[in-house]
Amino acid sequence: MPQMTDERVRAGLNREEDLSLLNEVSVKTAGVSHLEMCIQCGTCGGSCPAAMDMDHTPRMLFAMLRAGMREEVLRSNTPWICVSCYHCVVRCPQEVHIADVMYTLKGMAIKVKLYSDSTAPHFSQTFVDMVETYGRSFELGLASRHYLKHFPLRLPGIMPMGFGMLTKGRIDVAPRRIKQMKQLKAILSRAKKLELTS
Amino acid sequence: MTHNTFEPTIIGFTCNWCSYRAADLAGTARMKYAPNVRLIRMMCSGRLDPTFVLRALSEGADGVMITGCHPGECHYIEQNYKALRRYLLLKRVLKGMGIEPERVKLVWASAAEGAKFAAETTAFVEEIRKLGPLSWGKDEGGGMKDEIKNGDSSLTIHAERSSFEKEVAA
C-alpha cells in the first residue's frame, strides 16, 4: 500500500482502484454523458486540435476513469487544454458528451486542488469572480489581473495589443454592472449549495 | 417508516411476436423486474378488446400494461396502430368512468428489447404504486363495476363501440 499523502486523502483516494469514479463523473456531468459507452476508438483524440499539448488524449483519460485512476485523471492537464470546439462530440460514434465531461473533470480537480498548473483554474476563477461581482465580464480587469499573476514576463509582449485595443475603444476601462445584482447573487448562492447527484 | 407496503397487481397483455418474446428474452437474460405483472399472450396487440382491460380492472387489477411491436414492425403489418388508437380512446373512456387513465399504459417492445420490457414493467409498477390501489367498486362507483362484471362483456364500451371502432379503422 503506497503511503497516503494529504492530497490523496483529499482526493478521496483511499485505495488503489476507485471503480465508482466513472459513475461519479457521469452523474456530475450535465446532460446524459454516455461515458460508459466509450469504445476507445480514439475519434476524440484524433479530432482534438489541441491534442499535442495534452498529457493524455481524451480517450486515454476515459480509460483511466474506468480504471479508477482518480488522482492521475484529476491531475491531467487534458481538461484544461480542451478548447470546447466540440469536434470530438459530434464525431464520437458513441455520443459521449466529451466536452461536458471535461468541464466536470475541471470542477472535480478544482475541488480537491489537484491540477499540475494553476494558470487555467485561476483564469476561470478570476473570470467567475468578475461575473459574480458585476454580473458581466470585465475584460480589462480580467486580463490585467490574469497576466500580472501568470505571465508577468509576457506583459511587454502583449502590451501593443492591449494598447491597441484601448485606443480603438475595444476595452472598457470600467466594468459594467447589471441592475439586479442582488437577485443574481441570491441565485448563485443558492445554486452553490446544490449538486447533481442522480 | 416511509416504506410503501402497497403491492399493486397488474395484468399485462403481450403480443405473440414481439413483446411476449421480449419478456422471454428478459427471462433468458436473467434480467430482474418487479414481480407484480402477470402476462396474457395474444397473437397481436390488435386483438386487445378494451373490454379485457375493464374486466381486469374490475376484477382486482390495479393497472394494465399493453405491449406490442414497435410501429412499423407489427407481425400483422399495421395492427398495432389499431391497438394504439384503441388505447387512446380507452384512456378517454377511463377518464369518463372516474379511473385514472395512467392506470393503463402502452409499451412498444421488440423481441430484442428484453431490457426495455423489464425496465418499463418496473417503472409502471412504481407508477401504479404511487397511484395507490384502484378504489373502483369499493365505494359508490360499485354500480358501474357490477355492470361490467355482469354483462357478458362491457355495456359501457358497447354503447360507445360503434363510434369507437370507426375511429380505430380510420
Place this chain on the structure above:
Amino acid sequence: MTERVGVYVCHCGSNIAGVVDVVDVANWAAEKLGRRGVIIARDYKFMCSSLGQELIEKDIKELGLTRIVVAACSPHLHEKTFRIAAKNAGLNPYLVELASIREQVSWVHTDKAVATAKAKAVVSGAVSRVIENQALEEIKVPINPNTLIVGGGIAGIQAALEIANAGFHVYLVEREPSIGGHMSQFDKTFPTLDCSACILTPRMVEAGTHPNITLLTWSEVTKVTGYVGNFNVTIKKKARFVNEELCTGCGICQEKCPKKVIDEVYEAGLGYRKAVYTPFAQAVPNFPVMDKENCTYFIKGTCKACEKFCPTGAIDFKQEDQLINLDVGNVILATGYDLFDARRVRNDGYGRLPNVFTSLEFERLSNAAGPTNGNIVLRDGKSTPKSVGIIHCVGSRDRNFNNYCSVICCMQGLKFAHLVHERTGATVYNFYIDMRTAYKAYDEFYQRVLEEGTLFVRGKVAEVTDAARNEREKGKLIIQVEDTLASKQRRIPVDMVILSSGLQPRRDSKDVGKLFGISCSTDGWFTEKHPKLDPVATMTEGIFIAGCAQGPKDIPSSVAQGAAASARVLDKILQKEVALEPVRASVDKATCSGCRICNGLCPFNAISFIEDDQVTEINPALCQGCGTCVAACPAGAISGTGFSNEQIIAQIDGLLMKNLEMV
C-alpha cells in the same frame, strides 16, 4: 363443470425449482383449483424429457384427463412438445396450455415467496383458460411446387440452382438488367483472393441456362397475395426496348449508340456505359436494356442508330412494361444490400476531396475489366499513389450513422491493402477500431497482410483534410487520427484514401418487407424467425430470406444462407401440404349486423362483405389470426379460435385469483 384438468409443474432442474417452490405450487393447485376441475397436480424434474411426457400421456389415459396445464418454460420453446404428447395419448393437442413460470417467474425474480405466489397466479390463469380451450384441427393446405426468388445476387443464384437441381421450378427476379449482384463488381474475394468473376460467372451462366429456372431480369415484384403454399405474385417486367426473342446479344447496338452515360450502378460512377447497354461483358442474360432517360431517340425523337444497325431487328421502341402473374408456393428474398453513402461522413471528405474513394469505387479501380483496366490510379486517371490510407468502419459502429458492425469491412480493408501493395508498391496504412477477422482462414490473411508490411494504426480516423500544416503535408490528403496504441494524435499524409464503407439495408427494404408481409429490424434488415435456430425463415410461413437482406455478411455466408433457404423450401415442397395453426377468425352470420366496422381492419384482405346477405365473411385461408377484427366487432359476431374472448377473460380472472377459496 365436467373438465378433468391435470397440472404438471416442472422443476427444470434448478432453473425453476431454485426460485419457485414447485412442490408447493403443485399441492396448491391440487387443493385450491380442485373446484375448477383440477384432479391431479404433479411436479417433476424435467417435464420435457421423455419420462415427463410419458407421465402426462399416462395420466391422460388412466385418469381420463381432458385438459392439460404444464407449468414450465415459455410456450415458444415447448408448446409443441406437450401438444404432441397429448396427441399421442389421444387428446386434442389444442387442449394443452403452457404456464410460463421460468421466463416469466423464476428467471426474473429473486424472492422465493413472491415468485412462488406469482407462479400460482400464472398456473391459475392457465387452468381457467384451458377449460375454455376448444379442440381444434390443424388447417392443411397444398403447396405449389414453384418458387419465387427475389434478388439475383450470389445468395439468390445459389438458392435458385439448389432448388432447380432438385427438379423444381424457380422464377428468379432481378431488378437490374443482369444477375450477379455486387459480387460481379468485385475484383478479388477474400481471403483466398480468387478472382470474383472466375467463380461467379459459371454460376450465372448455369442459372441463365437451367431448364428449371426462369430468369426475370429488369423486373420487380409489385404485388403479393395469398399465403404459404399458395402465393400469387405480380411482377412488373420493365420494358427493355429489346426483343428478347430476336436479340442474339451481339453487342452491335451498344457499339453504335452515340450516347455515353456515367455508369452509377455497375461502375460505381467511375466508368461509362451507353444508353443501350449490358452492364458488363459476361452479363446474364446478355440482352441489353435501353435507358429511356438517356436515349437520344426518347429525348429528341431522332437517332435510332441501334435499330439501324441491329442485324436481327430486335430493337423495339414500342415495347411496354409488362405485368406477369405467377403462382408460387414459397418465396426466398435475397435482395442484398446498399453500400453506405460515404458522403454522409463529412469529416472523411468523400465527394469533396477527389482522391478519397469508396470501397466499391476501389473494386472497380482494381478490376482488370474496370474503367482503368485494373490500374490503381488517382482521380486524375494517371498518377499512381505512393501512399494509401484505408479507413475501416466508415458509417458502421457509429451512432451518427449505422450502429451495427458491417462484418465485411475489416477483411475488405485487408484485401485492399494487399491489392494496393501488390499492384503499386505504395505504403499502405489501415486505420481500424477493432480488427475483426473471425472465420476460417481470415486471421491468416491478416497475418499475411502484416507480413507484406502494411502499417496498422488502431484508431477511428477523425478527419481527412487537404489543409496542410507544413511542407510535408502540402498537396497530400492528411489523415488525422489518434494512434490509440501510442496514445498520440498523428497526421499521416497520403495520396489516396479508400473508405471501407459499411453495408446497409436496401433503401426500399421496409417496403419490400411490407409487400411480403415480413418485418424488418429497426435498422431495416429482414427479421429472421429465430436469430440462432431459424436464421433463414421468417415469421411469415413460406417466406424465407438469404444473404445480406437478413444482415451484413460475406460471400461464404451468403452462399450458405442461399443453400439453407433452398433446403427449407424443398422441405416444404416435398411435404406437398402444410399444416397451419388453427388460429383463425370467423363470423357468425346470424349475429352479424352488417355494420362493416371490421371491413377496413384486415391488412390481409381476408374480410369481405357479402352484399346479398348484408353480412361480413372471413376467408380462413387468408386470415392470419391476429384477432383485430374479433376485438372490433360491436355485435360480438366474430370469434377467434385459440384466443377467444372466453379464453382470455377466463385467463384474466384466473390470473387475478378470482373465485378461489383463498386462505
Place this chain on the structure above:
Amino acid sequence: MNKYLLYPGCSMDSSARAYLESLNTILEPLDLQLDEIEDWNCCGATEYLGINLIPAYSLIARNLALATKQMDSVNGTGGTRTVITPCSACYLNLAKADHYMQERPALGAKVNEALSAGGLEYKPGTLDVRHLLDILVYDIGLDAIKRKVTRPLNGLKVVPYMGCMLPRPDYKHRWSDHEHPTELDDLLRALGADVIDYPLTTECCGGHMTQIGPETAFELIRRLIAGAHERGAYLMAAVCPMCQLNIDAYQLETNRFFHTHYHMPILFFTQLMGLAFGREPAELGIGAELVSARNALAHIGVEVPVTQEPATPRKKDEGLPMPRRWTRHEEKEAVK
C-alpha cells in the same frame, strides 16, 4: 417586421463593439427588430462550467428566465419565443442550458431551485435560442439580403470562418453540416463576395487558450491565418467576437511567436453586410481591428480613413534574431 429578443453578450459592449455597430446598420434595411433582454448577465463563457456546474447553469438560465418575461411583450400581437445571440459562445451556452435542462430533468430541477431564490423560473423548451447568422439565412433569407445589396463585394476574396461553437454540437440541427456548413459561404456570396473554399472554417480559434495556454492558442491561430493566406484570401469573415478577437488581436503575437509575417484582417460578417448595403466603413466600426482591413477593402474600392495606428512601444526587431523564447516552465522559474 421580424421581431426577436436579443442577448448581446458582454463582448458586444466592448471588444466586439464593431459587431454591434454594424449589426445596427443592417436592422432597418432587413426589417429586423431586436429587443434586448433587460438586465441580462454574462453567460459564463467557457469558464464557469468548469468551476461549478449548477451555478454555471443557473447563471445562464437567469437570462432565459428573464427572456420569457419579455416573450409576449415584444409586440402587441403574438410576441416571439426566439432569442438571438450574435456571439457563438453565448449561443452555445444558452442553447445548451435549454437542451440539458430538458435531457436531464434532475439538472432542470436544480437550476430552477436556484432560480427560485431570485424569484425566477425557466421551463426548458420554452425558448428558441438561435444565432444571428441562422436568422439572417433562414428567416430573412438570402434573396431578401441580395435585394438590399447596393455595393456588391465583387472581387473581395474572403474566407468564411464559422468557428466551432456555432455549428457544433448543434442540438437542434439548425445547420447544414457540422464540418463544412455552407450558411456563411452562401451569405457572403449573396453579398457578391468572392468566397474561397476554406476547409478550416469550423476549426477552433483557441478560445480562452490565448489567456491560459498561449502556445496552444497561437498554433491554432497560425493554422487559421496560414490557411486563409495560402488560399489567397484578402480577409476573413467572422461570426463570433471570440474568434475575431483571437485572430485579430493575437495575430501580432502569433507572428512573433512563429517568426511569421502574416497580415490577415478579420471582420465581422455584419461589417461586410453593411458595406454591401452601401454604408461607410466608419459607421461599421471598420478601423477598430488591430490588423487593418484597409488594403483588403481597397481591392473593392472601399477606402477606409486612416485612424491612429496603435503605437508600438517597442520597435520592430527584424534585423537581429530573436532570443530563444521562454518555455512556460522557465518563465515560472524566473518569476520565483
